[in-house]
Amino acid sequence: MTEEFPRMSFPNESSEYREARNALLDAEIALRRKTEAVAEMRRELPPGGVIPEDFVFERIGAYQRPEKVRLSELFGDFPTLLIYSYMFGPERDVPCPGCTHLLDCIDGAARHVPQRAPLCVVAASPIARLAAWAHDRGWAHLQLLSTAGNDYNAHYYGNTASLTLEMRTARGYKSDENWDEPMLNVFGKDGDTIRHFWGSELVFAPDDPGQDHRGLDVIDPVWGLLDTTPEGRGDWFPKVDYSR
Template sequence: MMSKQMTGTREEWLAARRALLEEEKKLTRRSDELARRRQQLPWVRIDKDYQFETDAGSASLADLFQGRSQLLVYHFMFGPDYEAGCPSCSAIADGFEGFAIHLANHDVTLSAVSRAPLGKLQAYKRRMGWTFPWASSFGSDFNADFNIWFTETQQRSGDVEYNYRHEEAGGQLDQEDGPEALFAAMCRTDVPTYLSERPGMSAFALQDGVVYHSYSTYARGLDGLWGMYQWLDRAPKGRNETGVWWRRHDEYGEA
């Protein structure tokens, strides 16, 4: 059912649209400035020897660049005890297929990284019809070091720093309903196990054989990468959400 919405003449619409355009231009200029500030962050040299498993075999972090000088990693929530990837991460990753090739031809490699063993990632990738690179960090410190994996003990004790702030001890670990419980069920695991993984993205540079970390963002910082929301924000009713409505793209017929 449509919500009650103000209507008007074309002239009234045009006047309101022109006023809104000025605000959109301010936001665009502000976004451009924030992008410049991201690029001005100091690079941090990475000396730890992280190891990954990929379709091409064992790989270092430098290998994930695939010969390019820039690497964007999406920290995809898919833990070793998940039976399927996170539905929200899956919705974001649906967009990777279209622009990964463009990034690759602009000196940027886009890769997902998850803690699940490579075999699980490959099977899920086939199910989803994806072709972008996806590396397993199983057995590596990579996810913990980039603050997107925490043990249940850490979560219950409050020893968690995610999105540059400390979380309250216990958090939502024992909830039996709500989005986290639904997502956990969709991954066929429990809430503490589901919440041990967190979403994020990190950017890296490779220069003179040395890998540097340049940027990471988490939580709502990923909104700009979630393509469907960019479209919904421009739809007549916006996001129009009263709960979790999205599914993996091959599950909508089951909803």
């Protein structure tokens, strides 16, 4: 149903265009409301599972030296922690271009998000390799951690190790092959208890025809910008290096 409120118009537009644009605006308003309704459902989730262990990561600390840090320490003085699993394991010559373009964008957000909740990026490569890549990429605000030596990604779907046989069969994955995956997980800390709050499970949900999983679109401005264009996303996909 069309809502009654003053509508915009642009120079020399046709009545046909305005009618279609008004209908689209109504759909955009409905989507905005649905987006907030989904966010409210997320905020009202009951307590998630307690973490199985206080995972130990490696990061670059004082004097540019590697140091160990536990997941519990990453919260600082905040009750919430965000961790993004980056597809950049030691077996990859270069990291996933999809993850990389997203982190290019999130590096700017990482100036602001930690005012409300710490944001970390984890990957299985050694910390020196991650730090060198971040430097080359020009990431000034992201906090990168190495999961080398811990099972964080296996527990929280930063790789495919924990997929059930049923999930593998549904997606055509072989039982003896594993690789890293993009995954955003949010954790909450209450006293000494740390629980999983939310994970981007849409990454592993069935794709709609002609789409990929779109599991992290909510935090990805590249796809949002392209969705505003007449050409849309098309079959284009980001690259790590556009000069090649």
